[in-house]
Amino acid sequence: QKEVEQDPGPLSVPEGAIVSLNCTYSNSAFQYFMWYRQYSRKGPELLMYTYSSGNKEDGRFTAQVDKSSKYISLFIRDSQPSDSATYLCAMSVSGGYQKVTFGIGTKLQVIP
């Protein structure tokens, strides 16, 4: 079993839709949870960062962590064509600057 599981997609949605991206994990020691966005032929860039359980909102993006279920989600409201990218979940025991385990990424396409 992989430490972090993520559906690779692709996921295609119409512009304006609410997008839900998810990851599950097996290591209960993970405490720091991140979402990175990666555009084609570019490096990943940090989108959201949360510690432990709960929700965090930033504009159109909401990150949720449910440690009891070992499940994290990223919601994108009012999705835009510019959101078309691959979204990588990432997790760490000791913080984002320490050893980070990445999911394989979900490819999202928002259709105008």
Add this chain to the structure above:
Amino acid sequence: NAGVTQTPKFRILKIGQSMTLQCAQDMNHNYMYWYRQDPGMGLKLIYYSVGAGITDKGEVPNGYNVSRSTTEDFPLRLELAAPSQTSVYFCASSTVGVSQPQHFGDGTRLSIL
């Protein structure tokens, strides 16, 4: 505002050749990392460094070497290139702190033929 710079962007090597992938950061970050990204496999850590003169192996170090003589630079050396090393290589850096994320370069796309 350069961040993490990787060179070259693309390279084709023949089996058995050697090359060095360059990585430089201008954010004065202590930590630097090398990853490879393969389809369906996600990002795998090759080597990392916590400061000049200090390096350590990651998850998939075989076939690679690194050095860190300055804070800014962290080159990755491939000796005797093999087709299994065909991949996209990303360098990243971060500063110390639990809330500090890794900042990535735009990658080097390497093909071994």
